[in-house]
Amino acid sequence: MNNQDRLDRDTGLKVVLQELEENPYRKFRIAFALMSIIPFLVFFYLLVSRLFTMEILASDIGVILSIAIFISVCGFFVGYSIIKNILRKIILYAVQAKHSDQLKSTFVATVSHELKNPLSAIKTNLFNIMAGLVGSVNEEQKKILQLCDNIIERMKHLVNDLLDLHKIEAGMVDVKRKLCNLLEVLEKQIKEFEAMLNKKRIKFIKDILDQDLSIWADEDKIMLVINNLLSNAIKYTPEEGLVTLKIYPADEYIKLEFLDTAQSIPSDKLEKIFDKFERLDITKEGTGLGLAITKDIVEMHKGRIWVESQSDRGNKFVVVLPRDLRETKR
């Protein structure tokens, strides 16, 4: 460890001790002194009761008392030194964790700035060329430029997904729970996919009973979960296929099922499908991060998500969300 590292560590240690607003070393010293006091109390009792004589000291009790006092003194110093070292390690760990959190925040800010800004410039320049603002463009050139624009869009999604996932995994995202109506959230999302459903002539069945679908959740994040699962179901379902959404509300939880008629996910991939960059079909658009983000959000809500593959064709993604978790701190 070089001098600068040592200096940073010691400064960090001081900062953490200041934040604790009390010195844990001092508290431990007092606790150990109290724990070691018993043999001294016995000795003191013998003295005040005038029971203490030189004979006692020479007897078995005297020897035992002397050993006890010796052990208590040694115990104080050895025990305190052990606890002090453990405590120092815990505090140092906290210092490192704090430092690492700062690094993570810097990473997010840097990625946002260093990737999104050049992407904006490329996208605007492409738009300028395609719109003929800097000279005429023929149809063939337009097609190529459009292709470049599609790639930029994909990069944009990848950067956003990476940032979202990083923020969730670094604990930088809070669940802001409020009472929301899941039905309204679902309706909003379904509307967004109408064009995509029509384009692929996919039949969409919404199996929702007229029941209470209120839930304490972070509406924006739950919207993202529904968006990701619906988008995947539609993306992987072939033309003229079927996508079904079923909802089973219970007292304590709400269960959502997203059924598609896409190719069945092989059984050995059912668990892996929620891993980062795991994609079944790389020809389909996507970053391979959507399901990882979805799983993280469901788990942030103390819910569960899994996928069941139908034997012939189709898959069923199941999400179970507790209705009320206001008391649970993440």
Added chain:
Amino acid sequence: MEEKKPKKILIIEDEQELISSLTTLFKSQGYLTLAAYDGLYGISLAHEEKVDLVILDLGLPAGGGLYVLENLKQSVKTNSIPVLILTARQEKELEEKAYQMGVEAYLYKPFDPKELLDKIKEILK
């Protein structure tokens, strides 16, 4: 018949390539553009020049975007200039704060240039 005066847009942005592409885009729509690469220069330009709209980035050197926004909104000379935020920071709290401080629109980078033009047209209507 009196000729309509072109609207003047001030771009406060530290990415030079983006400024150059935005300038081409805005010129094509008949807007005049001014550019500042940092916050403090942006504030002084907003005070000196009569601008109709400020396009403001939040991650700026020499006075971050929020500082610039606060300064523009507090000064009598500049508080009526509409501000459109163009930022890479996709944070809801930040967006809400910017709206509370009086911005007209808030777009995330990388933005859709057509959407940006539509917003500008709407603001300058």
